[in-house]
Amino acid sequence: MQFIRASRDSILKPLTTVAGIVERRHTLPILANVLLRKEGESVSFLATDVEIQIRTTASLGAGEGDGATTVSARKLIDILRALPEGPEVSLSVAGKKATIQAGKSRFALQTLDAEDFPTVAVNEQYAASFALPQKQLKHLLHMVHFAMAQQDIRYYLNGLLLVTEGDMVRVVATDGHRLAYCEAQLVGGTLARNDVIIPRKTVLELQRLLGDVDEPVEIDVAANQVRIRFGEVEMVSKLVEGKFPDYQRVIPQGYTRATTVSREVLASSLGRASILTSDKFRGVRLSLSPGLMRVQTSNAEQEEAIDELEVDYDGEALEIGFNVGYLQDVLANLKSEQVMLEFGDASTSALLTVPGDTTFRYVVMPMRI
Numbered sequence: 001m002q003f004i005r006a007s008r009d010s011i012l013k014p015l016t017t018v019a020g021i022v023e024r025r026h027t028l029p030i031l032a033n034v035l036l037r038k039e040g041e042s043v044s045f046l047a048t049d050v051e052i053q054i055r056t057t058a059s060l061g062a063g064e065g066d067g068a069t070t071v072s073a074r075k076l077i078d079i080l081r082a083l084p085e086g087p088e089v090s091l092s093v094a095g096k097k098a099t100i101q102a103g104k105s106r107f108a109l110q111t112l113d114a115e116d117f118p119t120v121a122v123n124e125q126y127a128a129s130f131a132l133p134q135k136q137l138k139h140l141l142h143m144v145h146f147a148m149a150q151q152d153i154r155y156y157l158n159g160l161l162l163v164t165e166g167d168m169v170r171v172v173a174t175d176g177h178r179l180a181y182c183e184a185q186l187v188g189g190t191l192a193r194n195d196v197i198i199p200r201k202t203v204l205e206l207q208r209l210l211g212d213v214d215e216p217v218e219i220d221v222a223a224n225q226v227r228i229r230f231g232e233v234e235m236v237s238k239l240v241e242g243k244f245p246d247y248q249r250v251i252p253q254g255y256t257r258a259t260t261v262s263r264e265v266l267a268s269s270l271g272r273a274s275i276l277t278s279d280k281f282r283g284v285r286l287s288l289s290p291g292l293m294r295v296q297t298s299n300a301e302q303e304e305a306i307d308e309l310e311v312d313y314d315g316e317a318l319e320i321g322f323n324v325g326y327l328q329d330v331l332a333n334l335k336s337e338q339v340m341l342e343f344g345d346a347s348t349s350a351l352l353t354v355p356g357d358t359t360f361r362y363v364v365m366p367m368r369i
Helices: 008-019 073-082 134-147 200-209 263-274 324-333
Strands: 002-006 033-039 042-048 052-059 067-072 089-094 097-102 105-112 128-133 159-166 168-174 178-185 191-199 216-221 225-230 233-238 257-262 283-289 292-298 304-310 318-323 338-343 350-354 357-364
Touching: 002 008, 002 033, 008 033, 008 042, 008 052, 008 073, 008 089, 033 073, 052 200, 067 073, 073 097, 073 105, 128 134, 128 191, 134 159, 134 168, 134 178, 134 200, 134 216, 134 324, 159 200, 178 324, 191 200, 191 233, 200 225, 200 233, 257 263, 263 283, 263 292, 263 304, 263 324, 263 338, 283 324, 318 324, 324 357
Parallel strands: none
Antiparallel strands: 002 089, 033 042, 033 067, 042 052, 052 233, 067 105, 089 097, 097 105, 128 216, 159 168, 159 191, 168 178, 178 357, 216 225, 225 233, 257 338, 283 292, 283 318, 292 304, 338 350, 350 357
16 A cells, blocks of 8 residues: 655654653564554654643645554654655555555665554643743743753753743753743733643754744643644643742742843853863852952862853852853853842852843752861
């Protein structure tokens, strides 16, 4: 049975859209496959790792009849990428084999039964639904994703908190040492308070798929699931259970020591100083005095780096230590020319914001040096 006939790139596009979540190693061999379902000219591509499911459709169908099969996502992508651009590619299925042909190249891949493919059950009802432009959601995720924990025993930190309330949507990420917060206003309608934790893998996959366009993303939230739809793409993900830390208590207020500094100048200075840090100890010491910030690092070999920056600061002298990577992460993800640093004392968290932008806050804990 003939399934698909189209150009190489028009098959690769939907295939790579869904295949990002396919794990290389699985206890279930079928999870390494992508589910292809043909209905007339429409062909749907679906991949899952049991926690997340992505589906998209494209008009690639050829031949009579409808049907479904599953083939190895990785092998199919590798074959398509290796083919020349010119000739049309056809994919047909007979028995337990899928045949891919283009010009004088021909490949036969093993298939597994579509009925055995474990799809995620999609909720019929959602507690909250709202829409955002794609570029706005991408911006929100971009501003906080780097602060998510990785494989933390506190599993509720291995993701991103999404809060909807009234006409605001807020995203928060923390690994226990730093916290990133960003918010945006919804246009049209207000929502009841809803807090959910979206898994890290879902967030990173969304960042890959979202474009810098004004087209809307529809987001539906339930107690155990989030559904995100944009263009021809539908992503369904389980949520992380657990109670996220109270971010409002973590964000400091009323600090009196503050300085505004060029983001690029500070990032360059930290980059130079970090050369002499070790993988085990990434500490950097910031010393503030009127008109001056000194960035200083040292290591176990008694080596030392000192960088001095002229800053607009007239407060009391302060010496405070941080993990240099936590400061570099936020500066690398911001696009502003200036950043504002606010301090309490040597033992309290620092607050980093963007002058004139009230939607973003970044809190970083100090470290002993």
